[in-house]
Amino acid sequence: MSTTFEMPSAPPPAYRDRKRPAWLMSVFMPVTATLGPVLTLATGQWAWLWLPLALNYLGIALMDALLGEDLSNPPEHEVPRLEAERYYQWVTWATLPVLWATMLFCVWFVARHELPWHGWLAMVLVGGAVGGYAINLAHELGHKRSAGERWLAKLALAPYGYGHFTIEHNRGHHRDVATPADPASSRMGESIWRFALRELPGTARRAWVLERKRLEVDGFALWSWRNQILQPAAVTLLLWAALALWLGVGVLPYVLASSVWAWFQLTSANYVEHYGLLRQTDARGKPETCKPHHSWNSNHVFSNWVLFHLQRHSDHHAHPLRRYQSLRDFPDLPRLPSGYFGMFLLAYVPPLWFAVMNPRLLATVGHDASRINFCPRQREALMARYGLIPFPNQSGLGAKPKTVLEHGEAKQQRHD
16 A cells, blocks of 8 residues: 655745835935936036926836836735835835925025026926825825824925815715716816816815814814814914025915925826716715726836825725725726826827827726716717717716716806
8 A cells, every 4th residue: 555645835935025125216206306406506507407307207107118017916915914014104204304305405496596487487396296296195194094194194285285185085085086076086078277277176175164074073163273174284384484484485486386286286196097987876876886997097117106006096996095005906997008197298288188088988988978977068079079879868967867976066067
């Protein structure tokens, strides 16, 4: 009688995050804002002030094209370990002082040097780009349960006067995303410039409404230190006042202008993240739970490294508490043809954006008009142009009567 011995199988190799060192790009990329001023001081040539913009917009888009996409996901059983690793938190925490130092350097440079108008403009755009990175950091930190990380998010937003973002984003945008009720979800046929005029005031209003309701429920006054919009606003006022005392009040127009461009970087991200996508509603008009296919996704490598995986936006909206290192790709998602920086450049030229994204949106939703969030004034023209069939008695709305789509659209039109 023979006995067969089986060798024990080797345990599977431990998962290694191959992108682990690459996340440091999120720390260092904002520092490129200092290259223009440093080279200008060294050479006396003002043209160097445009270098950081070229690196951030053209350079990152080019790197995305060269490096392509990464579709890999961490094994789900490894996610608890990944989420617990302090390294990933340290990377986000280290980014905050880097952003503050870079912002202060840019403000000092503008205040202490006589710039030609085109140099001043370049520095406004460079400073605003740094602010865009700050808002992105606040987006990552502001979703966390830790009170300390949520306060770091407020400190990231404060230099740019955008402290209402985490209130509006977490409690407003995530609730209403991909419906006409959401001012931060762009609509098919809506240019980024028209979207900005709706999104910027609309999100600010929603933040105050949400915070007022929260304080009323908790039994506190609106104008109190418990107001989570006023907390970062106080830091903003103190910082801007300190800058005026240090560098003179003449620096404040630059601070405000670069802050507005920082806000527009968030607007640009909001524009590309949900363009034209629509959640379905039930018979009572309640929108379905947000799913991965309600966001445009991008797996482009380099821009995800510098944005803490923001572009895996589909998983973020489906699971907003996940940390950046754990966000996943899914099959059959709405996919962007480039990373965000390339898409921003496309969006700034609306005819090019519509030429690229409208056919992609239609293919994504299977030419189903009921799954499209239309710009109301463009709906009929778009349906005629693309041969879409309107739903009975809905003039192309593609929804049942008295749904959140109609109520939200009517509400939004009153504010437009």
